Amino acid sequence: MITNIFTNLPKIGDAVVGERSTKKVKFITLESFDNASLGSDYETIGVVYNRRGRKVKIVYKNNAGKTWASKWVLNLSGYTLDGTSRTGVISFRPDSSATENTDVTVTYNTTTLQGLVNALNTTFAANATMVSQHWVAYINGSDVNIEHDYTFWQQSSYNNAKSGFTATAALMPEVESVADIRRRHGGGGGEGSISSWERAVAFYRTSTGTETYQGYVPSPISNVKDRAYPIALQSYLGANCAEIRKVFGEGEQGWLNCIAAYMSVCPTDYGNMGMRDGLARTKLIASYKDTFGEPVAPAANYCYNVDTVALPKGNWYLPTVEDLTDLLKIIKYGTNGSVNSDPINKTLAAMGGNTISNGSILWSCCRNSSINAWRASGYFGFFSNYGLYDEVSAVPVSLYILEY
Numbered sequence: 001m002i003t004n005i006f007t008n009l010p011k012i013g014d015a016v017v018g019e020r021s022t023k024k025v026k027f028i029t030l031e032s033f034d035n036a037s038l039g040s041d042y043e044t045i046g047v048v049y050n051r052r053g054r055k056v057k058i059v060y061k062n063n064a065g066k067t068w069a070s071k072w073v074l075n076l077s078g079y080t081l082d083g084t085s086r087t088g089v090i091s092f093r094p095d096s097s098a099t100e101n102t103d104v105t106v107t108y109n110t111t112t113l114q115g116l117v118n119a120l121n122t123t124f125a126a127n128a129t130m131v132s133q134h135w136v137a138y139i140n141g142s143d144v145n146i147e148h149d150y151t152f153w154q155q156s157s158y159n160n161a162k163s164g165f166t167a168t169a170a171l172m173p174e175v176e177s178v179a180d181i182r183r184r185h186g187g188g189g190g191e192g193s194i195s196s197w198e199r200a201v202a203f204y205r206t207s208t209g210t211e212t213y214q215g216y217v218p219s220p221i222s223n224v225k226d227r228a229y230p231i232a233l234q235s236y237l238g239a240n241c242a243e244i245r246k247v248f249g250e251g252e253q254g255w256l257n258c259i260a261a262y263m264s265v266c267p268t269d270y271g272n273m274g275m276r277d278g279l280a281r282t283k284l285i286a287s288y289k290d291t292f293g294e295p296v297a298p299a300a301n302y303c304y305n306v307d308t309v310a311l312p313k314g315n316w317y318l319p320t321v322e323d324l325t326d327l328l329k330i331i332k333y334g335t336n337g338s339v340n341s342d343p344i345n346k347t348l349a350a351m352g353g354n355t356i357s358n359g360s361i362l363w364s365c366c367r368n369s370s371i372n373a374w375r376a377s378g379y380f381g382f383f384s385n386y387g388l389y390d391e392v393s394a395v396p397v398s399l400y401i402l403e404y
Contacts, residue, residue, distance in 0.1 A: 003034035008404060010048045012330055013343025015351060016058050016400075018043040018310030025310045025400055030343050035351050044351040045308050046398075047344050050326040054404070057326060059344065060306055060316060060396035061353030066299035068363055068373045069171060069388035071290050072150040074159065075143055078166035079116055085109045088164030090120075094129045096152035102129070106165075113139050120146065138291050145170055147290060153387040156371040169370040171388075172288050172297070175281070177367040180271030181321065181374075181383055185224045185261035188271055190368070191377075191384040192228035193264040196328040196358040198335040200230055200381030201259060207232040213380065217241055230262040230382065231255070264383065266325040272366050272374060273322050279399070281365045282317035299363045299394035306396045316396040318365035321383065323397050324376045327356070334359035334378065361392035 006026055007014065013030035020041050027048065035044065050057035080086055086108055091101040104127055108119035120137035124130040135148040146167070150156065161167035181193040192213070194200045207215045215232025222243035224231070235241060236255040248257040266273050275281070285300035295301040299318055306316035319327065332342040334357035339349040348355050356362075359378040366374045368385035375392060377384040 001032075003032050003037050005029045005032040008402070010051060010056055010402075012048055012050065013347050014048045015347050016045040016048060018045050018308050020309050023310050030347055033347060033350055043309050044353070045311060046353070047347045047351075049330060049344050049397075050323075054402040056400045056402060057323065058311070058398045058400055059327060059348075059356070060303075060398070061348060061351055063354050063356065063393050063395040064302055065391045066302050066363070066394040067150075067389055067391045068299050069150055069296055070298055071147050071171070071296040072155050072159065072389075073169070073171040074146045074161070074167040075140075075170035076120075076137070076146055076161060076165055076167055077143075078161070078164060079108070079144070080164075081111050081113070081116065083109065083111045086164060089162045090123075090146070090165065090167075091162055092130075092148075092159040093152075093154040096154060098154070101158055101160075103162075104130070105163075113142075113144055116144055120144070136291050140170075150389045152389060153371075155389070156387060171370065172285060172367075175285055175367050176275075177369050178272050178275060179368045179385070181273060182265040182268060182270045183261060184263045184265055187225035189228050191382060192230065192262065193383045194230060194259070194262045194381055195264065195324060195376040195383045196331070196378070196381045197260075197263065198332055198381070199328075199358045199378055200262070201256070202335045203380050204230050204232045204259060208234055224258060224261050230259050262382070264321075264325050266322055272320075273325070275320050275366050276322060278320040278323060278365055278397070279315075279317040281320070283314075285318070285365060300365060302394050303396040306398075311398050311400070315398045317398070318363060318394060319397045321364050321366050321374050324362055324364055324383075327395070327397075328358055328362075328376055331356055331358045333357055356393075356395060363392055363394050 010027035015028040015033040046058045046060045049059045090104045106123045117137045124135040133149045137146045180188045182188045204215045210216050213229045217235040217240045220240045233255050248254045282300045285297045286304040288296050303318040307313040333345040339345045345355045362376045364374045372385040
């Protein structure tokens with residue numbers, strides 16, 4: 001059998017390699033790729049996961065668990081710098097198990113921002129929990145910001161200021177937030193739009209949970225647009241979905257028709273799917289540093305800094321929601337136990353890379369709100385918005401334009 005046949009017309013699953021001598025991107029057909037017989041002049045890079053005309057989307061051979069953000073930032077206001085003794089309160093959750101905030105009073109007497117920053121940092125240094133979480137105040141232009149480690153969701157939801165201070169979220173303010181993914185049934189909205197057909201069908205076919213995100217329908221509905229999440233088979237066959245069955249049909253096939261209505265519309269210019277600036281967005285996110293000069297966006301930083309001979313640093317990014325949709329519609333590994341069940345994982349495994357399961361949770365570079373970003377939830381098979389502190393998979397991708 002002839003191995004490593006190069007092609008100028010790549011398809012999904014074809015191997016992507018870099019030719020060291022020319023620093024050119026080359027494609028090898030999925031059927032002929034053999035890593036063992038690949039010459040030393042070639043570096044394995046990744047796999048084609050989508051192609052639209054000359055635009056070829058490539059997934060890198062490796063991925064890693066990363067948080068979206070490692071720091072939380074607050075902008076402080078409401079203070080008075082008049083040279084008299086003043087106080088303000090910083091209120092924060094000390095740990096993820098705490099049910100109430102801890103209040104810390106800051107006393108200051110100054111006419112300058114630097115004087116206020118000094119008073120804040122003196123107060124932080126006297127609190128053991130704040131020290132362990134690396135709380136620090138600093139001047140940002142004409143403002144005072146406060147940053148600290150971001151390791152549990154309550155920090156972004158409950159950390160604030162009061163009694164002389166006001167605090168607002170200020171992490172990466174230039175990174176746009178959009179909270180809308182359109183479903184095939186015509187509705188939009190937040191989480192619940194299907195990211196992986198195989199995973200969603202597998203979960204909702206057997207789900208008996210009593211939460212709406214688990215597919216439970218607590219009261220009669222007549223329009224699937226009335227709910228954000230897909231409907232579990234058990235609920236679909238029940239009395240509360242009688243009107244829905246008139247639209248989609250009876251039995252399991254009717255349920256599958258209903259589930260399909262929750263698939264994400266892709267491609268489209270609407271909402272998050274219209275955000276195709278993954279490289280620029282990742283570059284911006286990765287550019288943020290903390291007061292010590294360290295990156296505060298591990299997932300974006302990891303992806304942006306991928307460096308190969310033919311696709312060097314600056315060509316890779318954290319996927320957009322559209323990229324994840326294109327990727328996951330191909331992946332069957334996860335619900336299917338074989339890495340050879342889909343062309344992407346077959347080639348990733350063949351080149352010794354990290355496989356990608358449709359049961360994995362994958363970050364996107366698209367922000368949902370000041371405290372959440374979009375990710376593909378491999379447990380449910382839908383797009384969810386989640387706290388930036390969480391560590392899940394960062395999968396670098398690249399857009400390559402064919403030269404023909």
